[in-house]
Amino acid sequence: MDMTFSKDRSAGxxxxxxxxxxxxxxxxxxxxxxxxxxxxMVLLELWxxxxxxxxxxxxxLDVEQATMANTLARMxxxxxxxxQPSPTDRRARLICLTARxxxxxxxAIAAAQAxxxxxxxxxxxAEQAQFLALMKTVIATMQKRRDASPGPGGAAE
Amino acid sequence: MDMTFSKDRSAGxxxxxxxxxxxxxxxxxxxxxxxxxxxxMVLLELWxxxxxxxxxxxxxLDVEQATMANTLARMxxxxxxxxQPSPTDRRARLICLTARxxxxxxxAIAAAQAxxxxxxxxxxxAEQAQFLALMKTVIATMQKRRDASPGPGGAAE
DNA sequence: AAGGATTGCATAGTGTGCTATGCAAAAGAT
DNA sequence: ATCTTTTGCATAGCACACTATGCAATCCTT
Numbered sequence: 547m548d549m550t551f552s553k554d555r556s557a558g559x560x561x562x563x564x565x566x567x568x569x570x571x572x573x574x575x576x577x578x579x580x581x582x583x584x585x586x587m588v589l590l591e592l593w594x595x596x597x598x599x600x601x602x603x604x605x606x607l608d609v610e611q612a613t614m615a616n617t618l619a620r621m622x623x624x625x626x627x628x629x630q631p632s633p634t635d636r637r638a639r640l641i642c643l644t645a646r647x648x649x650x651x652x653x654a655i656a657a658a659q660a661x662x663x664x665x666x667x668x669x670x671x672a673e674q675a676q677f678l679a680l681m682k683t684v685i686a687t688m689q690k691r692r693d694a695s696p697g698p699g700g701a702a703e
Numbered sequence: 704m705d706m707t708f709s710k711d712r713s714a715g716x717x718x719x720x721x722x723x724x725x726x727x728x729x730x731x732x733x734x735x736x737x738x739x740x741x742x743x744m745v746l747l748e749l750w751x752x753x754x755x756x757x758x759x760x761x762x763x764l765d766v767e768q769a770t771m772a773n774t775l776a777r778m779x780x781x782x783x784x785x786x787q788p789s790p791t792d793r794r795a796r797l798i799c800l801t802a803r804x805x806x807x808x809x810x811a812i813a814a815a816q817a818x819x820x821x822x823x824x825x826x827x828x829a830e831q832a833q834f835l836a837l838m839k840t841v842i843a844t845m846q847k848r849r850d851a852s853p854g855p856g857g858a859a860e
Numbered sequence: 861a862a863g864g865a866t867t868g869c870a871t872a873g874t875g876t877g878c879t880a881t882g883c884a885a886a887a888g889a890t
Numbered sequence: 891a892t893c894t895t896t897t898g899c900a901t902a903g904c905a906c907a908c909t910a911t912g913c914a915a916t917c918c919t920t
Contacts, residue, residue: 551747551812551815553706553744553747553764556813556819556840557725557819557822557823557831557834557838558725558728558729558815558818558822560838560842561721561722561725561838562722562725562726562740563720564718564722564838564841564842564844564845564850565718565719565721566722566907567725567842567845567846567849568714568715568718568719568845569719569876569907569908570716570849570908571715571845571849572715573847573875573908581809582874582875582876583719583875583876584797584875584877585875586788587710587716588707588795590708590710599897599898599899600898600899601897601899606712608720609876609878610877610878610896611877611879611880611899611900612877612880612899612901612902613877613878614899615899615900615901616875616876616877616900616901617875617876617877618874619900619905620874620875627911628751629773631766632898634886635798635885635886635897635898636885636886637867637884637885637886637897637898637899638897638898638899639887639898639899640835648763655708658708658713658715659708661715662713662714662715664842664844664845665714665715665841665844665845666714666844666906667844668793668840668843668844669739669837669840669841671880673706673837676833676837677834677837677841678714678717680826680830680833680834680837681714681718681721682711682717682826682827683726684720684721684822684823684825684826684834685717685720686825687821687823687825688704688721688722688724688725688728688821688822690726691821692724692727693730695741699890705903712912721918723877723878726877726878726906727877727878730878731907738907739905739906740905741905741906741907756868756869757868757869758867758868758869766906766907767907767908767909768868768869768870769869769870769871769872769907769908769909769910770906772868772869772870772871773906773907774903774905774906774907776870777905785895789868791916791918792867792868792916794867794868794869794889794914794915794916795867795868795869795915796868796869801917813913832866861920862919862920863897863918863919863920864917864919864920865916865917865918865919866892866907866915866917866918867914867915867916867917868913868914868915869904869912869913869914869915870911870912870914871906871911871912871913872909872910872911872912873909873910873911874907874908875901875906875907875908876905876907876908877896877903877904877905877906877907878903878904878906879902879903880901880902880904881900881901881902881903882899882900882901882902883898883900883901883908883912884897884898884899884900884901884904885897885898886895886897886898887894887895887896887913888893888894888895888896888898889892889893889894889895890891890892890893890894
């Protein structure tokens with residue numbers, strides 16, 4: 547087998563590098579709206595369905611609960627969401643969009659679409675479709691492995 | 704045009720999600736060696752050529768100088784590198800591997816290769832090659848745009 | 861040689877992700 | 891009904907990325 551290991555042939559390195567460039571590009575485009583990338587992802591879900599719980603958002607975006615708690619705290623600080631007590635569960639708080647957040651939808655989505663098409667501009671339409679399909683497969687593969695590894699002592703109890 | 708915007712069809716979202724899964728997988732595999740992913744990337748360069756300057760590493764890994772400074776501080780703290788005064792430039796310090804860091808090479812590279820092949824296990828050999836090629840193209844496209852945007856006032860002075 | 865511009869690095873502050881921990885409320889078991 | 895487990899969320903602490911800033915050393919121009 548090949549003894550060399552070049553970062554330029556490593557899927558993990560390329561994935562990290564590409565994700566950083568996407569992050570920077572989106573960040574630059576939505577900063578004028580007062581948004582950050584992680585906030586935009588939350589807004590995408592809330593624009594679809596307002597009044598979700600934190601746990602709902604965690605499940606939809608596949609981040610850890612603590613990550614979501616911090617992102618939501620910044621969004622509340624920035625006037626993007628209100629948190630109302632859940633009528634059915636006194637532990638939970640429903641995440642509700644402010645008028646300002648609702649108004650940002652068209653510009654924010656346009657910014658994200660612009661970033662995506664700019665990034666993929668070097669690919670043909672067919673290549674773009676295959677690129678997305680390949681990423682989805684790789685994600686699904688890694689998720690399967692992760693969810694099958696319950697950590698130390700997982701199968702021993 | 705399509706009014707909907709689904710994160711599952713967004714290259715940027717998929718890139719971020721995939722990169723997080725790669726990060727977590729590599730992290731899990733090299734943690735037993737006392738390494739973190741960003742440290743591993745620096746080691747990859749130093750295993751190729753020891754005694755680089757911080758600026759050299761910044762150029763090779765395409766991260767900001769401040770990011771590299773912090774990563775190197777953690778690596779020095781963890782006994783992976785020594786920083787020796789440069790004989791030719793009193794501002795610079797040459798980054799030199801410790802014996803411990805040198806010894807980690809085979810296991811760390813094996814861990815990274817294992818993570819990459821596990822992640823790509825759902826793709827054929829041809830698909831894997833195309834996947835890497837597509838990522839490289841997308842990266843190059845975004846880098847070109849970034850480097851062509853010198854920021855506010857760039858062309859006006 | 862002197863002065864201004866550039867280079868090499870460190871530090872502060874922030875965003876986004878993670879693990880680990882703790883607590884209160886809800887749900888389930890007996 | 892009480893006790894245990896699970897669930898929903900917050901917080902602390904860390905890694906790693908960024909921008910902005912500052913300082914000292916070097917380089918370049920004159």
